Structure formats: structure tokens, C-alpha cells
Amino acid sequence: MSRDRLPAWPAVPSGQFPEFVGASGVWLHTADGRKILDAAGQACVANIGYGRKEVAAVAARALEDFTHALPPFATPQRLQLVETLRSKWLPLPLTRIHLVNSGSEATDAAIRLARSYQLCKGRPERWKVIGREASYHGVTLGALGVSGHHARRKDFTPLLSKVPLAPACYPLRCELCAGQQGCNLRCADGLEALIESEGSDTVAAFIGEAIVGTSGGALVPPDDYWPRVQAICRQHDILLIIDEVITGFGRTGRRFAFEHWGIKPDVVLAAKGFTGGYAPLAAVITTDAVIAPLVENGETMMFHTCGGHPAACAVANEVLEIIDREGLIERAAQLGAYLGLKLEQLRDHTHVAQVRGRGLLWAVELVRDKSTLERFPEKAGLTLAVVQAGLERGVLFYFGGTGEHRDIICLAPAFIIDTAAIDTMVDVLGQSIDAAIAGLGFISGD
Numbered sequence: 163m164s165r166d167r168l169p170a171w172p173a174v175p176s177g178q179f180p181e182f183v184g185a186s187g188v189w190l191h192t193a194d195g196r197k198i199l200d201a202a203g204q205a206c207v208a209n210i211g212y213g214r215k216e217v218a219a220v221a222a223r224a225l226e227d228f229t230h231a232l233p234p235f236a237t238p239q240r241l242q243l244v245e246t247l248r249s250k251w252l253p254l255p256l257t258r259i260h261l262v263n264s265g266s267e268a269t270d271a272a273i274r275l276a277r278s279y280q281l282c283k284g285r286p287e288r289w290k291v292i293g294r295e296a297s298y299h300g301v302t303l304g305a306l307g308v309s310g311h312h313a314r315r316k317d318f319t320p321l322l323s324k325v326p327l328a329p330a331c332y333p334l335r336c337e338l339c340a341g342q343q344g345c346n347l348r349c350a351d352g353l354e355a356l357i358e359s360e361g362s363d364t365v366a367a368f369i370g371e372a373i374v375g376t377s378g379g380a381l382v383p384p385d386d387y388w389p390r391v392q393a394i395c396r397q398h399d400i401l402l403i404i405d406e407v408i409t410g411f412g413r414t415g416r417r418f419a420f421e422h423w424g425i426k427p428d429v430v431l432a433a434k435g436f437t438g439g440y441a442p443l444a445a446v447i448t449t450d451a452v453i454a455p456l457v458e459n460g461e462t463m464m465f466h467t468c469g470g471h472p473a474a475c476a477v478a479n480e481v482l483e484i485i486d487r488e489g490l491i492e493r494a495a496q497l498g499a500y501l502g503l504k505l506e507q508l509r510d511h512t513h514v515a516q517v518r519g520r521g522l523l524w525a526v527e528l529v530r531d532k533s534t535l536e537r538f539p540e541k542a543g544l545t546l547a548v549v550q551a552g553l554e555r556g557v558l559f560y561f562g563g564t565g566e567h568r569d570i571i572c573l574a575p576a577f578i579i580d581t582a583a584i585d586t587m588v589d590v591l592g593q594s595i596d597a598a599i600a601g602l603g604f605i606s607g608d
């Protein structure tokens with residue numbers, strides 16, 4: 163970017179990243195004429211790739227028909243989206259859909275929903291929503307309050323929920339299962355212990371990402387984790403909210419990641435993937451059973467003025483149609499398996515502690531010392547250095563971590579990626595890790 167032009171958003175330091183002027187397929191185009199391979203879907207959002215004219219066309223048509231329609235009003239685009247989600251995407255008993263503009267808003271709405279549900283059930287003492295360590299549910303104060311993202315929380319602690327966080331399911335760094343063969347689900351026991359110490363009759367809901375996205379870096383839990391957490395929630399009559407903002411709409415090789423474990427959440431949060439970044443849209447999805455007490459009490463969910471904008475709904479209808487028509491979920495599963503195999507080549511790297519993921523959501527966690535899992539110092543800024551080294555070599559990776567957990571590089575390409583591009587991104591990732599670590603000036607074991 164030329165130095166005499168102000169960045170579009172003054173809070174972002176200028177000069178750190180290239181100026182992007184366009185995009186097509188899996189490529190981002192820079193102002194200086196370069197093409198950057200997007201290995202991250204920007205922030206795990208560009209699931210169908212860039213520049214699809216048919217998506218732009220339906221948005222234009224919807225804007226001609228409706229400049230705006232208040233969220234409670236039915237429009238053809240909204241009705242079609244609700245019908246498509248119900249008939250093709252949502253397993254029963256998920257039938258109710260509340261549309262908002264962002265993942266953060268969806269989390270806030272889910273917190274409000276949980277509270278309204280408990281109030282309408284005659285349980286006013288139940289208001290706490292428990293989140294987990296190493297998680298992210300959004301940047302609004304409600305969402306940050308249930309997020310285990312220390313870097314994003316730290317300046318706002320006085321304004322955030324004081325309800326403690328439950329342990330993460332993060333076997334690499336888990337003190338609860340250290341030295342064991344694998345995860346012993348003591349993290350789930352930790353959730354139960356927290357519910358009991360807080361008083362289960364004060365807890366309204368528990369929220370977690372089915373597979374932790376970028377904060378923990380593609381943390382896939384063992385197969386018995388979610389069934390156990392579901393059982394704990396049921397036993398204590400607590401709503402189970404599953405955040406599928408990153409994982410929903412095919413990213414992990416299923417429609418929703420919770421379907422890998424056959425659980426039945428009470429509330430599901432969805433965003434990014436169903437518009438593929440072509441428009442802002444998010445949804446809080448729930449069941450008739452959760453909505454019934456609100457209906458009986460004449461309670462409605464307050465909306466955001468532009469929530470479920472007709473143009474965004476038209477975009478989502480088209481994007482979902484493309485995912486279906488082109489078999490992109492199956493493709494995400496197949497190419498995800500290929501990406502996982504390809505990433506194996508990094509496992510023996512001196513500074514790679516772990517490679518993990520599912521479908522087309524993967525992460526590589528870097529450490530200074532592999533035997534002790536000692537991290538590089540936070541001030542070394544290794545994550546940013548790797549991302550910048552990637553950009554210099556023509557590939558965009560995404561920053562993972564929470565500050566406390568760090569040096570996690572995420573990969574979440576569009577589902578239309580091919581094996582040649584996957585080979586390139588993994589090769590460049592290896593080179594970028596080496597270049598970034600060399601640039602820090604640390605000697606191994608230093």
C-alpha cells in the first residue's frame with residue numbers, strides 16, 4: 163500500500179499485509195500484481211472460493227427487490243433459506259432459525275436465548291453460561307465472556323462474565339491426562355465439577371465449538387468427549403450450545419461437525435460457511451422444545467435491524483445450492499484426508515509439536531523445544547512471522563492461538579482447492595516455518 167494513503171481501518175497497523183484488490187477461485191490478487199494462494203479461506207470463511215458471478219447476481223437481484231426488510235417480516239429469500247436449511251441441512255430436532263449478521267451476534271443471541279428459556283421455564287436462578295478454555299465465540303462482550311481467548315479478553319475483563327471457564331479438551335497440553343495413553347475425559351469431568359461448584363441450578367447453558375477452530379487450532383476431541391458432555395448437560399438440565407461458526411456447512415467433511423459424534427445439541431451457531439464470505443449472515447438454530455416455553459410466555463427474540471438481510475439470505479441460498487450441486491462436502495472430506503497426509507511431512511520437524519485437524523480444517527502447533535513443549539516467547543511473535551513469511555512466498559495462512567496458547571498456524575482452504583495447490587501450501591508452510599524461526603535468531607535448545 164502506498165505510504166501516503168491511510169489504511170481503510172485505522173486500528174490496523176499499515177504495511178503489515180499486502181493490499182488486496184480482488185480474488186478468484188482460491189487466489190487473492192494484490193495491488194502490486196501478485197497472486198496469493200489462500201490456504202486459510204481468509205478466516206475459514208471462503209468455502210466455495212472467490213468470484214462466483216452467480217452468487218453476485220442473486221445478491222444484486224435481491225437488492226433490487228428489497229433494500230431492506232425488518233427481520234420479523236417474511237421475504238421469499240428468507241422463506242427459501244429456512245426451508246432449505248430445514249429440509250437439507252439440519253438434522254432433527256433442529257428446526258428453528260434466528261438470523262443475525264455475525265458469529266459474535268449469534269453467540270450473544272444464544273446466551274439470551276438460554277436465559278429466556280430458563281426464565282420461561284420458571285427457573286430465574288439459572289443464568290450462567292459456561293464456556294471453555296482455548297476457545298473463541300466472538301468479540302462482543304457477551305461472546306468474549308464465554309470465550310477462552312486470553313489475548314482478546316485481557317483488556318475487557320471487568321466488563322466480561324465472571325463465570326469460570328471449563329477445561330479445554332486439548333490432549334497435547336492437558337495436565338489432566340498428561341503421561342496417560344490418551345485423553346481420559348478428565349476435562350469433561352472438570353466441566354461437571356465446575357457445574358456442581360457453581361451450583362447446577364444456576365447454570366443455563368454450556369457452549370463449545372464442536373472442533374475448536376482457530377483459537378486452539380483444529381482441536382478434534384476424542385470420540386467419547388461430546389457424548390459425555392451431552393450426558394452431563396442432560397443430567398443437569400443445561401442447554402448444550404454447539405458453535406459451528408467455522409465448522410458448519412461442510413468444513414470438516416460433514417454438514418456440521420457435531421454429526422461426527424451423533425450428538426443432539428439444543429442450540430447450534432452457524433455463520434461463515436453458508437455465505438462463503440459473499441455476505442454477512444449468521445444463524446442461531448434450535449429446537450421446538452427450546453422455543454416452546456418462549457412461545458407460551460409470549461417471548462420473542464429481539465433482532466438486529468439488518469439481521470437476515472434479504473440479499474444475504476439470497477446469497478446463502480445460492481451458496482448452499484453450489485455446495486450441494488458440486489458435492490463440496492464430500493470433496494472437503496476427500497481433500498482434507500489428502501491435506502492431512504501431506505502435512506505428515508512436517509511431523510518430524512524440530513519445532514512442530516503437533517499436526518491436527520479434520521476435513522479441511524488443520525493446524526500445526528510450533529514449539530521451541532519439542533521434548534518439553536516449551537513455547538517460543540510471546541514477544542517473539544512467531545505466528546505473525548510465519549504468516550508474513552508465507553505471504554512473501556505467495557501463500558496466506560491463518561493465525562491461531564489465544565496468546566497463552568500460541569504459534570498455531572491454521573489451514574482452511576476453499577473446498578474447491580486441488581491436490582497441486584495443497585502440495586504447494588504445505589511445502590510453503592514448511593519453508594515459512596523455517597524462515598520465520600531463523601529470523602527470530604534462536605538456536606535450537608537455546
Ligand SMILES: Cc1ncc(COP(=O)(O)O)c(C=O)c1O
Binds near residue numbers: 269
Ligand atoms: C468459532 C467461532 N465462533 C464465533 C466467531 C465470531 O464470528 P464473527 O467474527 O463473525 O463475529 C468466530 C470468528 O472467527 C469463530 O471462529
